[in-house]
Amino acid sequence: MDQESGAASAGSFISLNEHEQRYYSGLHGLCQADTSGKLSSSKVAELFKASQLPPESLHKVTEVCGAKRLGYFGTSQFYVALKLLAAAQSGLPIRLESVTANLPLPRFVGLKNEPEMRYSTVPSCIDAQGAQCGSAPGSLIWTPADRNTFRHLEASTDKKEPWSPPRSPCSSPPRSPLTYRSYPYAKQRNGVDPQIAYESKHSSRPIVQLEQHSSPSKYGTKPTVEHPAMAQASSVERLEQQGVSDYTEDDPWRITEEQLEYYTNQFKSLQPDLGALILGAVAKNFFTKSKLPIPELSHIWELSDVDRDGALTFSEFCTAFHLIVARKNGYPLPETLPPSLRPGFMQHEEDIPDTHESAGPLIVFEDPGRRPNQMVKQSDPSIMQRLQPSLISTKQDLKEESSKQDVKMLATSQDKETLQLGAFPERPEPPQDLDPQMKTKTRPRSYSSTSIEDAMKKAEEPPTPPPRPQKTHSRASSLDLNKLFQQGAPGVKSGWLLPPPALPPRPTASQVSHFIGTSEKTVQSKVQQPNFADFSHFREEEESSVKPEDQGPHSRFGLSTEDMTNPSQQDMTAASHNQPPQKPVRRKYLPESQNLETVPPPAVPFPPPAKTPQKLLPRQKREIQQAIRKNRETNAVLTRLNSELQQQLKVVHKERVTLESQLELLRPLAST
């Protein structure tokens, strides 16, 4: 692991004992070394400030360790700096020679991540820093209740937030209990994780739980646990915003709210409709990004696709996603679905107590642009190593713990380690409990990782294929189609809307002939005739249409085209019957017809029917009817022109007749 290698290199010129090594590597991880091995100077600065040394000594430390020369804190510089801090804290001059001294571990106040002395078998450290540590860990010590609250707080805090916010509560708790440190660590975790660069939902929940073990040593073992957690889950805390009930359960298989939210977003990215199904191929592409081996993915699919339909509903998707997250976090895949992931889980979170799975390493869907899992995974072994001693110590605490949660947490954390390291003899009971429980539920520690993972996935997955059109799904219910339409797939809509008869614009000739047939009627009536015809049709459609009034004009117009084709006589007669019931509709149309008369030019202001945006069917019909209306407008204009021309023709005929009669009268005169 980077840290370890760094420690090794650092140890080349300074000798670090085992505890120091662990501690330093923990702090190193805390300071968020980036890929190049440089530590974030801000974090380092914070760490230094936490050491409560005067600024000038801090500057001296920086200078001596070589960071100033280099301009950044490399691993070795960091370790040297830590050593110097320890030296300074114990009163030794800050010089390179001090590094070689057998120094106690440096103390950092309010440091979330205090890798502390879990391993604390450094008696010198303890002795020397007993009092000091008391103060430092004091802040870290949390009562179980605090722990939970902190956890919540942590969850709520922004993950990127540096240590400061979490620190504040830390300072309050009394040191004496020296029980839980988890919270500070969790907080550290929040800040730490640049490496992880993703939100892991399972953050530190497991870590927090670890923290909760009361460390036998004064310095809570949790820090070690948390440290790994920190390294892993940055934003995890954020995820820990679950309700207290969640914490009590600490079931890794339970999906937290944040996770649920994340899953929902991911689901929506694949399938906008939450009620629809994700096709198998789509899900396959999506989950393949998790870089899990195919057999595991296949197994996850088998577990999650409970209805065996080859597609994932939303709950199935969440289950699968959660299993993937858990798997990435290191949880072995269960053989059967855990109860909390059963299809009914979405509705009610079962309180399945216990948990055991401590937060495993955060799951990270490898994002090429992000820090790969390797960092996390690399840190895991080290974390595990750290956890082991802590677990051992915490185990005792665990027994002392009266609160169930603590036990659970310990169990989970320990269990996790057993699962992962496979060598945890310590908790005979919890691991055993956990193992069977694993199948059912595990601590939600992984949640933090999932959040990170999810974040990473989010980054990866924006390029996922666009939501598949639901229409291709064989199981798409009509409801889905409706939703599809609501989502405004105009293309689909237009295609789908074809069912309503879309008559081509009728040639005006037919209309004209229709009009001629009823020439005695006024133009208005003529104009209305198609309306009548439309009315008849409209009435029929009215019954079927969702919004008859709104669609009336449209449907009418739409129908008018139909009317053209149909024998108008029948329509008219029928229309006459239909007129009374459709008077309100007709009235809408009448203004239009009047407009037609008054405004010979084609500008026929058909009042657009009030379109109710709510319903899809009317909208779709409206669209079609708009197109139809345009045709109808032209038709109306043409009919009007036609009628006018007809009138003129009549007039001309009359004139002709009169002229002819006059001619005849005049002929005898002319002849004579």
Place this chain on the structure above:
Amino acid sequence: MCFWQNYPLYIRSVPTQNELKFHYTVHTSLDVVEEKISAVGKALGDQRELYLGLLYPTEDYKVYGYVTNSKVKFVIVVDSSNTSLRDNEIRSMFRKLHNSFTDVMCNPFHNPGDTIQSKAFDGIVSGMMVQTA
């Protein structure tokens, strides 16, 4: 044993001592299955029975065959000493196999033609084999 295009997708046998012989038997039974398939063109979903009875005088075991609509062949070799197995039981076994096979196929991560690695499938097959054994 499950075959697809005449190469095995899945092979499982309980008594492992004669496994090779079972393999051989199954492979030879494929020929008989093919023959039956070609004979009865459209009855692909037919639960064909490949009742061999006594193949060798020294050992007797029954080989049952079953073909799905996608030309996936299932072969079950049953020791004849276990004569309690009736035809209906064999048919139900095939049905279960077919169901679990379709479940495996539904898995998008499973490519047709890959060996079946589904644990659920394994579980079902094991359950059946335990029953017959």
